[in-house]
């Protein structure tokens with residue numbers, strides 16, 4: 001037996017004007033055929049999970065394509081259509097296969113398609129026909145859509161946030177594929193949309209709270225004929241139709257059970273909606289004062305509103321300005337993306353005194369460049385491999401980079417958007433987070449995977465940017481209304497849509 005495997009991932013933030021291009025996919029990774037196995041085997045990735053389980057089952061994986069762009073604005077039609085064409089052409093060339101395993105994000109939006117992942121699955125379904133199993137892994141922050149559910153046999157999502165179960169999710173998806181191919185399981189999927197969206201900062205599996213309760217409940221359901229149960233909490237920066245939380249339960253040919261359990265999870269999520277809104281944010285100047293008062297560092301300040309994993313550009317400057325103003329008496333590290341300033345620093349060279357207008361160039365809506373006079377401490381290309389639990393072993397290229405020091409403030413300047421969630425980011429340019437009093441990350445949650453055992457204290461910042469936690473204040477135009485919390489009086493009645501199994505089945509692949 002043979003199963004085609006592929007990854008095609010990007011998380012879109014529709015509030016970010018800069019589009020995501022083919023270069024952004026290539027900047028992280030874009031591999032074909034055996035190169036994707038060389039690149040991802042042994043890393044904490046869904047592809048590694050696919051490989052593990054297919055290998056154990058004696059099924060040959062046929063690698064097609066793996067690409068992952070950093071979160072950002074809508075993907076250009078040009079980039080998306082080209083990659084979709086490469087994906088479908090690759091799956092066609094891989095025939096004959098017995099199934100298709102896809103690692104998608106689930107919140108990719110293009111210039112022309114609000115559910116790009118739905119369109120991807122529709123294209124793959126059209127290619128392989130109604131009978132071939134298509135099993136999909138997706139990120140917890142996916143915006144699951146009817147088009148996705150219609151065209152996949154099973155949608156299997158992350159359960160952790162910060163995400164540390166990439167490999168595990170790939171393994172769970174591949175196990176469902178093996179059950180279909182070897183045991184004759186008939187995946188029957190119930191899908192429920194819930195009219196709510198909640199701040200990403202409350203998506204935490206490792207602390208008590210609504211998120212942990214909900215994800216624990218999904219695990220408890222996965223016994224007997226329940227192949228998979230998931231709650232996709234959706235990331236909140238998607239101003240599109242069909243936006244919202246979702247639950248999805250896959251059983252082996254039991255429509256009533258799938259439907260009941262998907263509603264039970266959906267009702268639980270809905271009952272927790274107010275608990276999901278409870279977050280505690282501090283203004284940057286207040287947070288810096290609190291951090292400097294701590295006896296030991298590092299204190300991690302999370303600049304959520306410029307979270308690169310949430311699609312923000314990473315060039316917000318409010319926290320840099322506050323640090324320079326505070327002139328801390330202990331080391332503080334902060335990150336900014338600014339290709340021009342990195343190039344100017346490299347041209348000046350290590351040891352040079354330099355004046356730069358840093359950041360505020362892509363996010364010139366909420367932020368503006370800040371004047372920095374400092375010393376170049378590092379200049380050159382840089383990259384790092386994730387060392388924490390999330391994406392472990394996966395590499396990110398920061399491009400031409402520099403460190404500018406102003407007093408005790410070290411500003412890491414990079415040329416391309418990267419996840420700032422792992423201490424290895426700063427270590428790559430000679431800065432040791434364990435020696436700092438303040439470490440700034442541009443992230444809501446994912447940094448907790450890299451810094452959980454390192455941070456003496458964590459403070460979430462209330463700063464201006466394109467991935468703010470103040471979701472009610474975002475410039476919404478297209479989301480379905482009513483939607484909680486935009487419309488506090490929104491009501492919810494569970495209406496599951498069920499696919500597959502049984503004598504009377506919905507959905508085109510059963511037609």
Ligand SMILES: [Zn+2]
Pocket residue numbers: 139140141142163
């Ligand atoms: Zn996510």
